Amino acid sequence: MSIYKFIFKRILQGIPIIIIVSLISFFLIRLSPVDPLAELKMNPSISKQTIEAEKVRLGLDKPIIVQYFIWGKNFIKGNMGTCVSGESVSSKIKERAFNTILLSLNVIFWTWLIGIPLGVIAALNFRSTFDRLLTVLSSAGMAIPSFFFAILLLIFAQKTGWFPIGGLTCPNFSQMSTINKIFDIFHHLFLPTLVLTTISLAGLARQMRSNLLDVLDSDYVKFAKAKGLSPNKVIIKHALRNAINPLVTLLGFEFAALLSGAALTEYVFQYPGLGRLILEAVMKSDINLVMASLVIGSFMLIAGNILSDILLKITDPRVRL
């Protein structure tokens, strides 16, 4: 199967899922006893016309099934309605979703950069002190509640003053030069990244370790050794490539876990991401915003899974759908 056909088929598979997700989230929220316009009506700065326009946009006078289709049509067009604060939902989500993706990619980058070598070293030094230490540390890493770790790091940041607390940029961000801007963003990203990396690092390093141990035990590695290849060549050329493949599948799951785990971390660090947005929306019962961010979050998750499958197809051509 050619790679393009694979991509096409995989995307086609994602469509029914996104439809079901939208159905679930629509009915979940619409059938709950919350008036979708209650909060909008309470904001005096929002005009009567806007509320009337919302009524028409949501089709509130029509049966609920029709309402779903109206909502869906508007959603595809990119018209997601108005927030309680009066801003348009789509522009707010765009910004926040970007920030969450930035954080997640940063975390995945560091997790792989640190986790893979750790797993490899542990597997090559099987049952050594380092190996044992890694097992213990990785269990501990998986057990820390993300928000608790985030709080501890906040104390650290407060005491040392080395890291900025909260947000993604400094107040004077717009006056900085480009290099300073990039530095500023990464400076703010450091602590949230540290929290999320610590938690997902453990799983990845462990998985890498057990994959490599499996591969090292396989016949073709034994054969390569028997042929007289140097140990380094065997490991790099034969063992590593095959041990990493299963991890590519995990990438999708990792992204899913990150989206969830990031919500609490974003909340503690006051990071302007999608997770914190949905939380704020829920607290203010901002129905439009909740619904849109739920669907966008799911969409990102599905897209992440599709991307990791495509990546796997590239690294391992044997994969079929």
Place this chain on the structure above:
Amino acid sequence: MREFVKKFKKDKVALLSFFILLLLYLSILFANFISIYPKDFSNRKLSYAPPSNIYFITPDGKFSRPYTYSYIRKFDKNSLRSYFIQDREKKHYLTLFAKGFEYKFLGLFKTNRHLIGTHDGGDLFLLGCDINGRDNFSRLLYGGQVSLTIGFLALFISFPIGMIYGGISGYLGGRADMLMMRFSEAIMSIPSFYLLIILAAILPSGMTSAQRFFLITVILALIGWAGFSRVIRGMVLSIKTQDYITAARSIGASKARIILKHILPQTSSYVIIAITLSVPGYILAESGLSFLGLGIQQPDASWGNMLKEAQEFANIMYRPWLLTPGFLIFVAVLSFNLIGDTIRDILDPKSEIR
């Protein structure tokens, strides 16, 4: 079974984790007996009182039975801050089986004896107080009752659902299987914590704490079953091709009977492993939810909502005892993970991490 216990005992780490969990669960079982103050105790005058100092040596240098002093709150007009001094007038000796508030021991008989206390009812705050002047130590015990049990209760809902759903889907196959799996994939595609937040937020307000506890449990369960059902389905697909299933079908056993009696029991060792490995996830989810104020609500305690106070800088800088629930969550989750790893290695030798 005997083999299992033998192997389990060999693993020192797992054994230690087991005893830690045993200690935690025993202490929440006897929470009323171990705690020093009742559930509804609060004293605004003792807001943020630090842990009581316990002395073994009297000021004149002699050894003595352990004793402590009560607190008096003072207000500093210059810095506008209140602080505590010890009431050195009177020593309060610590005793075992001290008299305290009355309660029902394990719901059986009334008593007022507690594991530890002062001989004359003086203040004893082993781990300090929170903002409302409630004893942190006692609340950790009551909070543990929620945090450590909610995960298990949620499992009792989500695992049967996941098993039956996966069993039906795998056994029927074809179009039913396709539809059922698309649905569970869709559930898995919603970032679970987002769904959790939303479900918790649409709960009507004004529920009793028991109702709320129950509904939070149900919500946690609704999140977890989908991924589990997919694995069960995969196992069912391979089990149903075996000869004894064909035999059962040929003597006319009903579909429900085949699924429940012949297929699902075969998945038991996976189910046991999955249960131990998913308890920590539920504990973390509950504490996260309560931490955000969407789970268990004040005045009821849970480790998550106790940590809510740790969000304030002043608290984490000057009142580190408010962080204790976080350490307890960490210890409980770690112990469950370590035990789960060991059980997996024993029950499923293929997956053993060598």
